[in-house]
Amino acid sequence: MVTNRPRTASAPVKALRIGALVVDPPILQAPMAGFTNFAFRRIVREFGGAGLLATEMISAEGFVRMTGGVKGAPARLWGVKDEPRPLAVQMWDNDEATLAEVGRRLAGEYGVSVVDINFGCPVKRICDAHSGSYLLSEPARVGRIVERVVQACAPTPVTAKIRLGCSHKNVTAFEVARAVEAAGAAALTVHGRVAEDYFKGSADWDRIAAIKTKLDKMPLIGNGDLDSAEKVVAAFERYGVDGVMIARAALTRPWLFREAAAALRGEPVPPAPDLAEQRALMLRHHEQIVERFGEQRGNVLMRRYACNYAQGKRGAVAFRRYINRVVTNDEFRRVVDEYFPRA
Ligand SMILES: Cc1cc2nc3c(=O)[nH]c(=O)nc-3n(C[C@H](O)[C@H](O)[C@H](O)COP(=O)(O)O)c2cc1C
Structure with a gap:
């Protein structure tokens, strides 16, 4: 668990590099299905402080189906073509070819900054489709998927987002992280819970830090329970992550990114809007x-x-x-x- 203190960073925190993309500050707005649409992202950008924003996850199979017919693009790609960059689009599926095809089109036609693959979603519908966190039990398959998508999207960077594993008896994040790195991903985000937790208990930041020590050079982004500037500072200083990702707290306080960014620069946290x-x-x-x-x-x-x-x-x-x-x-x-x- 990340606890508060110190309030501001004791030394400036470095920008995060995801391939050729410089994410500065290294604070990411998490993908959240049903929430992080264009209108919400606009608000996050207005307040500032988020170095990289993400869409809701899209179904790769749905994308192929819709863009092949008269229906156009998935509703979840609202705004994506025209909004400012950097922007990551997240997709889910378990089929290498489908994910590679959609990644190629997101990178090419949509010009997104980062293509992210979801290996963390614990929702039944996604797991029943053998996607999302279901795939954490098959690290080699995760590696094959990432490798195909990386090839298809180059030079656009590809990242993966995972949980620690499917269950407490089946924590596979170390193997998955190594497979993701070997496959050429530009960064990995780890939400410090297992899928069976959903949102129970607290994120295990010691495990997130332990994964960092197993990686060669791929940047690691820590995620889970960050709801204050102090906790963001602590995540960098105590757990050695290269970046952090914030989800739920930003729905209540979208100005949290700007507060955390100031704290990382060692500056006083600006007041919240009245x-x-x-x-x-x-x-x-x-x-x-x-x-x-x-x-x-x-x-x-x-x-x-x-x-x-x-x-x-x-x-x-x-x-x-x-x-x-x-x-x-x-x-x-x-x-x-x-x-x-x-x-
Ligand atoms: C309503 C909701 C929707 C989410 N949708 C996604 C999603 O589409 N893709 C994804 O990778 N994670 C999704 N997540 C997980 C978050 O990105 C994040 O990993 C998790 O909430 C932990 O971070 P937090 O403690 O800052 O909220 C979702 C979470 C919530 C609460």
């Missing part, structure tokens, strides 16, 4: 989501972001109760008005 600024942020986010998805679907989708923004605030329980019923823009604004003060 409640009025957070209110404006939520309404801006709502506007973009509704513009993209329409009023009804947009408001339903926005509920989950709004609940995250409200987390830990006074009145959050009542806010959640009401926001989870809104279907129109007026209703959404009314509930926000009631719980978040205006400037």
Whole structure:
């Protein structure tokens, strides 16, 4: 577990290199299905501090199916072609040829900065498809997949994201990490839990640090439970990772990246936006989501972001109760008005 302290880095932390890409600061926004779409990434970029952003994971097989017909690209690639770089797109599947083909197109047609492969998802639907964390029990197969995708995407760097293993009885991260490195991946992200944990307990940063010692030169990005600038500093100073990745905490506080980046530079952590600024942020986010998805679907989708923004605030329980019923823009604004003060 990463504990707090020291508050700011005692020495400047080096930029992370993923192939030819320089990730500076070495703080990555994690892929999160259902959340890290274009609108959310725009907010992360506005606050700054994230050196590399990632999309939600996309199904490689779905990509091939959709782009072969009239339906166009997967909805999860919203914004990807035009938004600023650097940007990583994550994909999942277990078929080397499909992943290689999609990786080649993401690197070529979409010009993404990094192609990431998911070997960590513990969700039943993905594991039943023998993908995501299911593949952690087959390190050699992970290596073959990565090798094919690396060849197909060159010179765009390919990375992999894993958990420690499928279960506590089957911790394979060392073997998988070595296979990923031997296959030519440009970096590896390790979420310090096994798949059967889902999100139970705490991430095992000692294990993450131990994996680092088994690698030759491939950079290692640590992930799990980082929810403060202090913990990010501690991850670098105590566990020797080359980069860190933040997921859930950024949904509640997308300005966390900027706080962590300041701490890594040894500077004071900037103040969080006040409640009025957070209110404006939520309404801006709502506007973009509704513009993209329409009023009804947009408001339903926005509920989950709004609940995250409200987390830990006074009145959050009542806010959640009401926001989870809104279907129109007026209703959404009314509930926000009631719980978040205006400037
Ligand atoms: C709602 C949700 C969706 C996620 N979707 C993905 C995903 O698409 N791909 C992936 O590699 N990890 C996914 N994750 C895992 C996160 O990227 C990250 O590894 C995990 O949440 C641990 O980091 P944290 O403690 O900072 O949240 C997801 C996590 C959450 C909570």
